[in-house]
Amino acid sequence: MAVIGYKRVSTVDQNLARQDLGECDRVFEEKKSGKNITERPALQEMLSYARKGDTVVVHSIDRMARDLRDLQDIVQQLNDKGVAITFNAERLTFDPEGSDAMAKLQLQMMGAFAEFERNIIKKRQLEGIAKAKAEGRYVNHGRRATIDRAQVHKLRDEGFSTYKIADKMGISRMSVHRILNQ
Numbered sequence: 001m002a003v004i005g006y007k008r009v010s011t012v013d014q015n016l017a018r019q020d021l022g023e024c025d026r027v028f029e030e031k032k033s034g035k036n037i038t039e040r041p042a043l044q045e046m047l048s049y050a051r052k053g054d055t056v057v058v059h060s061i062d063r064m065a066r067d068l069r070d071l072q073d074i075v076q077q078l079n080d081k082g083v084a085i086t087f088n089a090e091r092l093t094f095d096p097e098g099s100d101a102m103a104k105l106q107l108q109m110m111g112a113f114a115e116f117e118r119n120i121i122k123k124r125q126l127e128g129i130a131k132a133k134a135e136g137r138y139v140n141h142g143r144r145a146t147i148d149r150a151q152v153h154k155l156r157d158e159g160f161s162t163y164k165i166a167d168k169m170g171i172s173r174m175s176v177h178r179i180l181n182q
Contacts, residue, residue, distance in 0.1 A: 001053040002026065006046050008063045019059035021088065035118075037070045047074070052082030052096075060089035061110045066118045068111035075107065147171055152179045 005027035007019045012031045021027065026049070030042035037043060043064075050056055056078060058064050064087070065071035078085050079096045086093040090110055092103050132138035147169070155165045162180070166173040 071111040
């Protein structure tokens with residue numbers, strides 16, 4: 001019966017240290033967005049590692065999931081394995097027996113608020129981008145839809161190095177190599 005900790009921050013600039021979990025036998029940590037649970041290797045490893053009788057400790061609900069369905073799925077998956085999960089900030093524990101109806105209601109409410117907050121942040125971000133675009137200050141750093149392959153070959157024929165071609169066209173050197181080797 002192990003106590004397993006799980007810590008997550010959204011960016012590499014953020015600090016995991018503020019998420020005090022108390023005494024844990026093992027702690028899984030990651031610096032990834034909480035948006036997509038399948039792209040979080042430490043979470044997936046923790047879910048596989050946990051065994052019947054274990055307790056998973058998380059600082060707060062929003063560190064586990066941003067989406068209500070994901071949160072419920074994670075809690076259900078752990079409970080189905082006989083693993084309890086505790087969220088310290090909210091003072092909630094979900095045991096495998098599911099005996100606490102109030103805790104289940106609180107999970108749904110807290111998860112809904114976390115999802116609502118995420119949607120507000122996303123809306124504000126989109127509004128900020130729209131405003132910056134209108135003022136001519138927004139630069140899209142996204143990937144080009146298509147690469148002009150003929151231009152890559154032309155620049156190579158003119159004697160440009162793969163590094164210079166990549167820099168000039170705004171693509172990666174690997175993309176240049178792939179095009180030239182096809």
